[in-house]
Amino acid sequence: MENIDLTNALRKMITGLGTAKKRHAEQCFVAEGTRCVLEIMGHLRCRYLVSTADWYGEWSCRVADVEHLIIVAQGEIARLSQQKSPQPVLAVFYMPHRPERLSELNEGLYLALDCVQDPGNLGTIIRLADWFGITDIICSRDTADAFNPKVVQATMGALARVGVHYVNLAEFLRNVSLPVYGTFLNGENLYESELSTDGIIVMGNEGNGISTEVAEAVTRRILIPPFPDGRQTVESLNVGVATAITVAEFRRRSVNTKRN
């Protein structure tokens, strides 16, 4: 680890990572705050760790795999930060590369996102995927960018463990051997459906649901029933909430299957 100064060029590069174009050119992204930075630290290589002297004094024992350390005043971090309340640490990590995992999808449970556009929703989904042991999420190319600062903060560090891949989703799903589940208003009650331990669960766009092309690749249509079933309610659940309920039910069944 090398101690360096914060130059104007470096300042410009780090703030530039707020745009998708720069993130992909540099293959780097920014994480902010103690919890988020420390969760990712050690899982992904850190290009720049920018912190106050106090922060580094307190947390240096947890710092690992860092190329460059930059100690600055809190005011400097605020200038680099995308957060309303900047914390005393911010880090630039190299993006993980895990394309090989996509060719191995013949067992396990995965998520596929068809044009999920809100960064907060995507972050929530990555975080719950981690909680439920889902290692990979396959996204349509028009889904939000997983390395957008708003997504990174909402994942609470889960990006270190969960791989997020961008593909032609309809084509990908047509060629996969696992069962493909999707939630639809005319689907079968989730709690009365047979759910396999392995599979891909497709979640759709916030306003429009699953696109026609992707829907054609869905082999099993399910529905989260309102309570009591059939009563008047909001038209739909938030996509993060619907994903959570569906994944939790798959995992509950899978634990029960192993026990029986």
Added chain:
Amino acid sequence: MENIDLTNALRKMITGLGTAKKRHAEQCFVAEGTRCVLEIMGHLRCRYLVSTADWYGEWSCRVADVEHLIIVAQGEIARLSQQKSPQPVLAVFYMPHRPERLSELNEGLYLALDCVQDPGNLGTIIRLADWFGITDIICSRDTADAFNPKVVQATMGALARVGVHYVNLAEFLRNVSLPVYGTFLNGENLYESELSTDGIIVMGNEGNGISTEVAEAVTRRILIPPFPDGRQTVESLNVGVATAITVAEFRRRSVNTKRN
């Protein structure tokens, strides 16, 4: 319904409803967009309906219980709007008053929120409460305001059906006869716990969970297990996600109980 003009005083009053103080003084709140306005329309009395002539032409058949109609150009709505992409309709509704419901909590399933601070999370929770037939949510006084414009938009109209009450939560829970559930890291596995059909489920603050004082009123501690149980993961789930998984499991059991 009376057709009136948009005066400066009215403009000021409507934009003023962006603050909690003005909302409580007027006992009114703002909802924006076709879906949100029409969901609430008819459930709550509408003080002002502000729309373009085109919008009114298309939707007048769905308009009900409106005191004053104000037809303006789209640019006028944009000046009143709190949204990034203003829609051609915005409405001021009277807040519902349902304090009597609180004295009737001796059966049914309810949510209690202990200092949930993010408006998006509160909106998501109100929306899923509606989906799962939860009629009332009891909040600590430091929980976000349910009539904050960000909350109203995130509820997708569910505020019309779900009552949100602000009380001294610890005191309220100590005096209630229903079982009080809460999620804790040292709680019992949700899927292995006995869950009653009636009860109150307490969800805590985004960063700190349930406060000590409220925790003392919780009679049954539960935990959403990660998968596989015991592996390293993010420290917690988003509060909207955790609420969704917990409520869905209560409702699933309750349907199963009725069947058996």
